[in-house]
Amino acid sequence: MNEQIITTAKQVLEEHHGFARTKDFITAGISSYYIKKLESIGEIERVKQGVYRQAGEVNEPPNEIVEVSKLVPKGVICLLSALSYYELTTYNPWEYQIAIHRGSKKPKLPDYPPIKVIYLADAQYNIGIDEVDIDGSTIKIYDREKTICDMVRYREKIGIDLMKEGLRNYLQSPSKNITRLVSYADKLRIRTVLQKYLEVLI
Template identity: 25%
Template sequence: MKEVEGTLPNTFTTRTALGLGVHSRDLYAWRDDGSILELSRGVFRRADAPEPSYPDLLAVAHRSPGAVVCCVSAAAVHDLTDELPVTVQIAVPTRSRTPRIDYPPTTAFRFDEDTFEVGLSRIEAAPGESVRIYSPTRTVVDLMRLRGRLGEPLAYSALQRYLRSRSAKPGVLLDFADKLGVYGPVRRALDVASAG
């Protein structure tokens, strides 16, 4: 690995390695001897790289660069739930191809293209490496939108935690709810929360 160690990034895909002149047999030899770790099919991390905070999110972001971490996965990152997601949940635009990722287990949601970037932010999944994720505000609205599928207790609990945080922005929450077609339920939930 000496000949390319200066050029390979900490996390990389097979395509990146091949583009830098690495032969596939060398790539798999490095994996087998522990010089690199395979995070997902075709996604590798140098063994000498700093430990990632969110290795599964990093792997999925390399497999599907246009996707955005959402729903329960985003809620867990933003400390809006204690629930541990059983799959990495990502959003993809409605007209894009849904990625098939077996490991780490991944669930893709199709989100409207017109509002896909509302509340888009980034988190550092490993030192110097970020992934796309919805903001806490957008995450709460998405959980409210998908409460029939993901569960009302999760949605209302995330809303309560959000409102207790210093960074809560109820006005922005209502604006996002309006853009995403769930203004009424979010308004009612805010009214109940403020009355309690």
């Protein structure tokens, strides 16, 4: 295998934040034949159709939510991504949702993993930020109560059924903190809406 091709492939992956599409390699002069060759000798690994990453030295690929946090260092995992992390939904989100402050510069994102950036104002952004350890990395994520408040706020965009499922599962969770939930809802000015759904589900 030509060492120059291996070097070029690594450069392509680096330029695209660790993930590259078939056309990125081809643009850099690496043909489809050599892409398959790079995969067969373990230099790259296919993530999904047409998307590749650097082959890891360990058997398990890194947790994607950690990669997302590194790609958006000022971001906070939110909405369905946070709801899924807390196992408060059976829905498997197809993209990662991460919040950044409205005044922040838009981050440069790769094609994979798919990331949706949510821009929040001061009050919405600063409330309920928690830090959790995943595979030795610390990521920022909204706590359960802030996640539920966000689901209520964005219910029309996310889907009312998903919001209800999350709220129902939260209410059944031993980790719930209703006092904190109501406090957040007050600060975020959604208490009336939240109470309407609480009355139906409790």
